[in-house]
Amino acid sequence: MSNTFYIGIDLGTSRSCLATSTGKRISTRTCVGYPKDIISQKRFGKDYLLGDDALNNRLALNMIWPLADGIICEDKKSIEATGLILKHLIAEALPEKQADDKIYVAIGVPAQASINSKKVIIDITKSFLDKILIVSEAFSVAYSIDRFDECLIVDIGAGTTDLCRMHGSMPEEEDQVTLNFAGNFLDNVITQAILEKFPEVQLTPQIIRRIKEKHGYVYDVSEPVQVTLTTQGLPAEYDITDILKECCLKLTNPISQAIQKLIATFDPDFQKKLRNNIIIAGGGSRLKGIDISIEKSLEKYGGGDAECIQDAEFCGSIGALKMCIEMPDDYWEEI
Amino acid sequence: MSLIGYEIATGIGGGKTIVAMLPGLTILTLGGIIVWQLWKKKISQLDQKNVKTSDKLTIAVNRLITENNELSKKINHLQTKISTLQPTTISQKSVTLDSLINESVKVTKNSSKLAMLKQIVADNVALRTT
Structure with a gap:
């Protein structure tokens, strides 16, 4: 039998936070580091490093902060980096996810983010998420409390x-x-x-x-x-x-x-x-x-x-998660 | 000293005394024989009863041994059946920890919350069609 997992994400400029229906809370720096040259690539043995790992090795990396201005920068590298961050965060949060399990997510974005930047988030996540809801960050905070x-x-x-x-x-x-x-x-x-x-x-x-x-x-x-x-x-x-x-x-x-x-x-x-x-x-x-x-x-x-607010770091993601859990099934079907 | 005591003491009435006690002794002996016969009969009855009970228990034990053997045969048969069935028809689906601790959906009954969620969904649908 397949399961449906719910996730609330606060995609922030500096940190991204995630809360899942399995009780996980994960927070990471919203950055990706790409090796500067062949030497650094050999040293890390990877095409990129994420979050704090990237920040701690930044001298050998080209750092990308994809949400530097609060919304996703629309260049190719930033879009790719945002996708990588979200994909890895979700994989880390749900390590035992089976192929037939479903993931429904609410992502908090700045209240006045452009339609285009919201669409970019939907585009980069639709390959690994089943349902995506874009919500206002401030409203998520209100919902959490x-x-x-x-x-x-x-x-x-x-x-x-x-x-x-x-x-x-x-x-x-x-x-x-x-x-x-x-x-x-x-x-x-x-x-x-x-x-x-x-x-x-x-x-x-x-x-x-x-x-x-x-x-x-x-x-x-x-x-x-x-x-x-x-x-x-x-x-x-x-x-x-x-x-x-x-x-x-x-x-x-x-x-x-x-x-x-x-x-x-x-x-x-x-x-x-x-x-x-x-x-x-x-x-x-x-x-x-x-x-x-x-x-x-x-x-x-x-x-x-x-x-x-008490839980300043996770209140946005918890509010987004709460929306997912309280949402009737037929509402999800509309998306 | 009484007359009998006198006679015993003097040995004069010894024979007389034995003759006088003879019927009492006879009655006592006969009574003893009768009691012994009755006692013997009762013991024999108890023996027979015990033998019957023992036979019944032996039969019951034999029955249980037979039943146990039959059940053991059935268990062996079923175990063989499972071992032949398992690889073909029973798929071993692993139950993940995530699925066990996954919080179940708690759809809100609050009408104002439902209205707000409906609005969010409508905005998201519009976002995809714009």
């Missing part, structure tokens, strides 16, 4: 920040906003700011990411942030407390403005309820004090209440 009443989902990813206004029914286009102010933007801003103050220091995207994830904050006050960086190979301690705060505010300010705009254009009778139900998800929700910062930005509107 069963919040369909008046609330505002703010999903801060690496490539995009998705905002989705929920009001008890399917969100319309005007209820959703996608911003390009997200994790990658913050990385660039931090890099520039550090190099401006300490032009000699050696930085890589991985160093910046580590600094951001460990020390990123938007409080008014903070413990001094001292990091060890190298200048021409010599390690030294650098104080980046002020730099980091200024940079993080450059990310949270446009997000706060987008929140204010979505609230201001909502039914006035429900604006207060919306202000008091702001849910922050995604990797960006780990910035220390981001909930307080958003609440402060709403003070002139009468205040608000923001909270960061």
